[in-house]
Amino acid sequence: MRIDSRVRAALQGFTANYYVNRAKSFQECDFEKLREQFAQVRGRALERNSELLDQFQKNAEAHGSRVLRARDGDEANNMILDIMKKHGAKKLFKSKSMVSEETRLNEFLLAHGIEPRETDLGEWIVQLRSERPTHMVLPAIHLTRREVAEVFSARLGREVPSELASLVQVAREELRREIFEAEAGLTGANALVAENGAMMMITNEGNGRLVSTVPPVHIVLTSIEKVLPTMNDALLMLRLLPRSATGQTITSYVSFLAGPHRQSQYIILLDNHRSELLAEPVFRQVLRCVKCSACLNFCPVYLLLGGAGYAHIYMGGIGTLLTAWLHGLRESREMANLCLGCHRCEQVCPAKIKIADLVIDLRQRLNQELDKPALKSIAFDVLISEPQRLERIFAVSHSTALISRSRDGFARKLPRPFRRYDHFRSLPGPSAKSFSRVFGEEFSAAGQKGDRGMLKIYAGCLVEHFYPETGIASAKVLRKLGWQVEIIEAGCCGFPAAASGFSDAAKKAFARLMENAAGDESIITFCPTCTTMLTHLGPKLLPGGEAEALAKRVFPFSRFIFEREHEALKQLLEGRKLDGKTTWHDSCHQKYMLQAGEASRGLLKMLAGGDFVELPGADSCCGFAGTFSLDHPEISEALLAEKLEAIRKSGAQTVAVDCPGCLLQIRGGCHRQKLKVRVRHIAELAAELCAEKD
Amino acid sequence: MSGNPGPELLEQFSSRAAAMGAELVVVPRLAEASAFIESFCTKQSLKKVLISPQARKLLGGSKLPLLDTENLKNLDEAELGIVAADYGIAETGTLVHFHEHDLEKLVGVLPLTCISVLEAGKIVRSLEELVPEINEQLGRTGLPGPQVSLVSGPSRTADIECRLCIGVHGPARLVILVVEGARE
Numbered sequence: 001m002r003i004d005s006r007v008r009a010a011l012q013g014f015t016a017n018y019y020v021n022r023a024k025s026f027q028e029c030d031f032e033k034l035r036e037q038f039a040q041v042r043g044r045a046l047e048r049n050s051e052l053l054d055q056f057q058k059n060a061e062a063h064g065s066r067v068l069r070a071r072d073g074d075e076a077n078n079m080i081l082d083i084m085k086k087h088g089a090k091k092l093f094k095s096k097s098m099v100s101e102e103t104r105l106n107e108f109l110l111a112h113g114i115e116p117r118e119t120d121l122g123e124w125i126v127q128l129r130s131e132r133p134t135h136m137v138l139p140a141i142h143l144t145r146r147e148v149a150e151v152f153s154a155r156l157g158r159e160v161p162s163e164l165a166s167l168v169q170v171a172r173e174e175l176r177r178e179i180f181e182a183e184a185g186l187t188g189a190n191a192l193v194a195e196n197g198a199m200m201m202i203t204n205e206g207n208g209r210l211v212s213t214v215p216p217v218h219i220v221l222t223s224i225e226k227v228l229p230t231m232n233d234a235l236l237m238l239r240l241l242p243r244s245a246t247g248q249t250i251t252s253y254v255s256f257l258a259g260p261h262r263q264s265q266y267i268i269l270l271d272n273h274r275s276e277l278l279a280e281p282v283f284r285q286v287l288r289c290v291k292c293s294a295c296l297n298f299c300p301v302y303l304l305l306g307g308a309g310y311a312h313i314y315m316g317g318i319g320t321l322l323t324a325w326l327h328g329l330r331e332s333r334e335m336a337n338l339c340l341g342c343h344r345c346e347q348v349c350p351a352k353i354k355i356a357d358l359v360i361d362l363r364q365r366l367n368q369e370l371d372k373p374a375l376k377s378i379a380f381d382v383l384i385s386e387p388q389r390l391e392r393i394f395a396v397s398h399s400t401a402l403i404s405r406s407r408d409g410f411a412r413k414l415p416r417p418f419r420r421y422d423h424f425r426s427l428p429g430p431s432a433k434s435f436s437r438v439f440g441e442e443f444s445a446a447g448q449k450g451d452r453g454m455l456k457i458y459a460g461c462l463v464e465h466f467y468p469e470t471g472i473a474s475a476k477v478l479r480k481l482g483w484q485v486e487i488i489e490a491g492c493c494g495f496p497a498a499a500s501g502f503s504d505a506a507k508k509a510f511a512r513l514m515e516n517a518a519g520d521e522s523i524i525t526f527c528p529t530c531t532t533m534l535t536h537l538g539p540k541l542l543p544g545g546e547a548e549a550l551a552k553r554v555f556p557f558s559r560f561i562f563e564r565e566h567e568a569l570k571q572l573l574e575g576r577k578l579d580g581k582t583t584w585h586d587s588c589h590q591k592y593m594l595q596a597g598e599a600s601r602g603l604l605k606m607l608a609g610g611d612f613v614e615l616p617g618a619d620s621c622c623g624f625a626g627t628f629s630l631d632h633p634e635i636s637e638a639l640l641a642e643k644l645e646a647i648r649k650s651g652a653q654t655v656a657v658d659c660p661g662c663l664l665q666i667r668g669g670c671h672r673q674k675l676k677v678r679v680r681h682i683a684e685l686a687a688e689l690c691a692e693k694d
Numbered sequence: 695m696s697g698n699p700g701p702e703l704l705e706q707f708s709s710r711a712a713a714m715g716a717e718l719v720v721v722p723r724l725a726e727a728s729a730f731i732e733s734f735c736t737k738q739s740l741k742k743v744l745i746s747p748q749a750r751k752l753l754g755g756s757k758l759p760l761l762d763t764e765n766l767k768n769l770d771e772a773e774l775g776i777v778a779a780d781y782g783i784a785e786t787g788t789l790v791h792f793h794e795h796d797l798e799k800l801v802g803v804l805p806l807t808c809i810s811v812l813e814a815g816k817i818v819r820s821l822e823e824l825v826p827e828i829n830e831q832l833g834r835t836g837l838p839g840p841q842v843s844l845v846s847g848p849s850r851t852a853d854i855e856c857r858l859c860i861g862v863h864g865p866a867r868l869v870i871l872v873v874e875g876a877r878e
Contacts, residue, residue: 014856028785062835121862122853138853145854168851168859175863180767196832198842206849206864209803213796214766231825231832238821246852250786252714252864254844258832261796261839 003638007134007142007306014141015297021247022294022348029239038240039352041233042288049278052194052227053269059197060267063259070270073103080105080186080219083266084114087217089183095208096120097188098136098291099221099270101313102326117178119207121171128155134307136293136315137245142306175207185211189222189267190241190290191234198258199267200234202241204251218260220267224274225287237290240350244292277325282361286321288351295345295355300621301338304638310338317345317355324362329369336363338632340625341499342588360537363501372502376627380497380505383461405429409466410671421630424637425668428466435459435468439487442472448484456523458488458513458554460530462660470660473687474526474557480690481561481568488523490516494541495533496626503541510538514550523550526557526683528589528596528659529626536593556590557683558658559599562606569606569686576689582608583652585643585666586619587659600658600682607685608656615655616646624665640669647677654678656685703784703817704872711787714847715860716868720814723875727811728753730871731776734809740773746801748794749778749811769797775805775865779845781824782817782872786846789870790824792831793841802845808865810845814874 045052057067070076076099084092092109094100094116106116106127118124122139126132128151133139140148149162152170160170187208189199199220201208212218228234234256242248259265278284295318296302302316310316312323312331317339324332339359346354367373405411411429414422421427433441436459455478463471475485494509510533517523525531534554539547561569584604591597597619605612623629623639643666647655655670655677657663667679708718721727731753735743745753753776777798779789789810793799802808818824821844834840849864860866 010856017856063840064838119863120853121851125853138856140853141856143854148854164854164857164859167854168862172862176770180770193832196829198832204849205851205853205862206803207862209799209843210863213800213803231829232822235821235825249710250714250788250844250846252845252847252850256828256832256842257839258841259839261841265839 002309003304003634004142004306004308007308008304010141011135011303011306014138015303018247018297022243023247025243025247025249034236034240035350035352038236038350039285039288041228041236042351043285045228045233046225046278046284046287048229049224049227052229053224055194056192056197056227057269059194060259061197063197065197065259065265065267067267067269070268070272072272073270076103076221076268076270076272077105077108079266079268080221081109081112081114083217083219084109084184087183087264089114089217091115091117091183092219093117093119093179093182093185093211093215094123095185095187095203095211096123096139097186097221098314099188099223100186101133102272103221103270105221119175119179119211121168121205121207124171125151128152132307132313135296136291136307142308175210179210179214182211182215184217184219185215186219186221187212189220189226191237192222192227193231193234193256194227195230196258198231198256200238201253201255201257202238202251203253203255204246206253209253209255212255212257213261216263218263218265220265221270222267223270223272225278241290241292244290244294244348244350273325283321283325283358285351285353286318286325286358288353289318289322290351292350294348294350298344298348300342300344300639301340301635304635305338310335317359318353321355321358321362324365329366332362333366333370336366338635340588340621340628342621342625343592344588344619344621347592360499360501363499364503365501367501376500376502380500380502383492384494384497384505384509405432408671410668420633422668424633424640424672425665426671427668428664430465431468433468435464435471436487436489438468438472439475443475443479443485448479450479450482450484452482452484454484454486454521456486456488456517456519456521458490458493458517458523458525458530458534460525460527460660461492462664463526467660467663467681470526470663470681470683473681474524474683476687477561477683477690478524480572481565486521488513488517493530493533493538495529495537498533498537498541500627506537507541510542510547513538514542514546517550517553521553522560523554524557524560525554526658526660526681528556528587528594529661531556532589532593556594556596556599556658558590558603559594559596561686562599562603566606572690573606577609578607578611578654578685578689580653581611581613581651582654582656582685583613583615583647583650584618585615585622585655585657585662587657587662588621588625590658591619603686604656604682607682607689608654613650613652615650615652617642618646622662622665624661626661629665636665640665644669644673644675648675652677654680654685656680656682658682703819704814704874706784707782707787707817708872709787710784711847711870714787715850716787716847716870718870718872720872720874722873724753724873727871727873731809734869735774738774738807740807742772743774743776744769744772744801744805745776746778746798748798749776752778752811766800769800769804772801772805774807774809775801775803776809776811777802779810779812780816781827782812783819783821783824783844784817785820788821788844788846790821791843791845792827793843794837796839796841799841799843803849803864806861806865807867807869809869809871811871811873814872
């Protein structure tokens with residue numbers, strides 16, 4: 001996967017302002033409430049889609065529009081061609097339409113002797129360069145003004161200066177020169193209002209108004225999911241869309257058109273497999289998408305690759321899901337592997353689409369209906385079928401010095417063919433003794449005296465085999481707080497298999513975990529990813545009372561300590577604080593899946609006192625993301641590089657994390673780059689301060 | 695229409711419209727609105743001025759030279775378009791137009807400068823308050839192609855290097871002329 005450094009820089013420049021503007025634009029409204037409301041409205045509209053389309057059609061026809069239904073892209077393109085022929089039109093003036101990208105309308109028209117002419121500035125630039133848009137809202141974000149000047153100069157046959165004002169002037173003058181002779185215009189629609197047959201169009205430049213008003217023929221190319229029952233529903237969408245797309249409270253122009261005035265108006269409603277998607281109870285919510293791109297603007301992978309690297313036609317995670325239905329499962333396969341599973345997109349989607357969750361479901365579908373990736377099949381088999389097998393593999397590795405562990409815990413460098421996995425981060429060597437062994441030796445003999453009752457610990461694979469010290473530290477803190485502690489030995493929780501769409505292997509692992517975790521004690525975890533398996537993915541795979549009861553018993557370590565043991569820990573600490581500046585990296589699953597980011601931060605602030613500094617971009621993935629960093633080491637490396645740069649700039653001596661995966665990635669990166677920074681699981685930092693009492 | 699919008703609505707409208715890039719001018723009565731437009735044209739030496747039928751109705755006996763709106767090319771040659779807004783939205787600084795004819799819309803889009811006359815009494819808090827009026831307008835079947843358009847600030851783009859530029863395909867200047875007093 002190629003990372004285009006220019007696209008990356010352009011997107012970073014854009015998002016820096018966008019994040020601020022978006023947050024500001026939502027200041028006066030309750031985003032959570034609005035999006036819940038909109039998700040419901042759009043969800044109910046999808047359930048009644050065919051009835052609402054009929055109602056829209058009836059009302060639009062009463063206003064004099066011709067409404068056409070297109071089964072697929074080809075049919076829609078042919079309808080447009082027929083309209084053009086009927087009116088003797090040779091050139092089609094277009095305002096921005098993603099649906100026309102979906103049907104590849106421009107290529108089709110060119111092949112049939114009709115010239116498509118994009119009028120949105122960004123789309124026009126991209127068209128003149130024979131490229132595709134790299135962003136749904138900002139199609140030419142990958143280009144500099146100099147390149148735009150070059151393409152305009154070539155078009156006009158004269159030198160166009162590269163000042164923004166001159167470039168915009170060219171766009172204005174050229175369109176004005178042509179539009180009054182235009183025979184036909186094409187626009188999209190952001191929403192269709194069933195109750196009055198009106199279409200809502202949201203734009204900024206004003207080209208949409210020219211294209212829909214000046215030419216004698218107006219074609220609207222839109223898709224069936226856009227129909228909403230009432231005007232109020234459309235206005236609710238209008239509250240969310242511009243704020244999500246660009247951070248504007250409203251765009252320069254919003255039009256509601258109910259029928260043509262002077263022109264002939266054709267409204268083409270494209271299905272293109274959306275009806276099949278509507279019939280999918282789990283995936284149907286994908287059609288709640290309003291194409292605002294907020295999910296892309298928050299996607300760490302999209303921000304690296306842009307629309308050229310992470311798209312079929314629709315982009316990013318949501319694009320993966322749309323592609324699977326609109327263009328076929330096979331076309332979505334490569335994209336489906338590009339999702340980190342960080343779930344950051346889900347926090348900002350104005351339609352509350354569970355994008356990352358659905359990508360996991362899609363991977364399962366892909367494995368069922370296409371061929372399974374062979375290597376992963378074997379790996380999950382080894383990892384899951386028999387937990388002891390992993391320990392035996394590591395034992396053999398140790399005794400034969402295949403994978404050695406140096407005193408600082410790192411493995412020696414991998415052989416050359418595998419260097420892409422560890423040249424940017426040192427990998428840990430497996431611990432000589434597993435966490436369960438160390439735990440047995442340290443605590444069982446001593447007996448348990450805690451008077452607060454019994455807690456169970458579920459460590460997860462990374463702590464079990466690589467970071468036993470994290471598990472031991474947590475157990476020490478809990479024991480000091482007066483709890484008795486036992487561990488659940490169950491091997492892998494099944495998350496890596498579940499996230500890769502291997503649901504059978506995942507079910508097997510989760511069922512075993514449920515069995516071994518039987519009881520009613522609270523369960524403390526220190527890996528947010530395992531915790532996500534216990535509370536979200538597991539219960540989805542094996543629904544029922546047993547999984548639900550288990551989920552309720554689970555507490556991530558920092559949430560348990562911060563929310564339930566706050567005062568007790570304070571007493572235990574007796575005012576002791578960590579030395580030096582400490583900063584915090586958010587583990588994606590802790591923040592976005594368990595919604596426990598604030599508890600983690602709160603706990604760290606208790607430990608670090610006044611020497612806590614915020615890490616810029618703390619809530620963006622470090623690039624580990626489990627099997628992702630093996631599938632896409634270049635992306636993993638680039639994300640880690642950003643994280644390390646932020647750490648370096650923060651001047652912190654200690655970086656605290658909440659997840660053994662982030663620990664592996666960030667500690668390994670600091671080691672390779674010889675950064676003098678301590679990277680610790682928060683449980684170890686808590687244990688350090690508690691231990692000083694002894 | 696009562697002329698008492700509550701000063702806080704006008705204040706909010708003005709500050710939000712300014713934030714969207716519009717210029718605000720408040721005059722006490724319609725007579726002063728006409729006077730402002732005339733002096734604006736003189737100062738900017740604007741000769742080709744277009745006025746929408748609705749604005750002409752509102753401003754009464756305006757002495758402005760008018761262009762023929764039947765020929766679209768004429769519309770394009772105008773330097774200034776004068777329109778009248780039906781409502782203002784305080785929350786976003788938005789002008790609401792209920793168009794009788796789509797050429798009216800073009801008067802506000804084609805010229806590089808647009809003056810939009812708005813009576814202060816027509817400012818409401820949020821768009822949602824206008825749903826009954828919008829529905830009535832869009833539901834009219836006697837009239838071909840009923841339209842409602844919302845205009846917030848000048849035409850804009852950020853398509854090149856994400857830098858904001860105004861005046862792409864629509865006006866670069868939007869002057870909102872708020873008439874405070876009640877209609878006489």
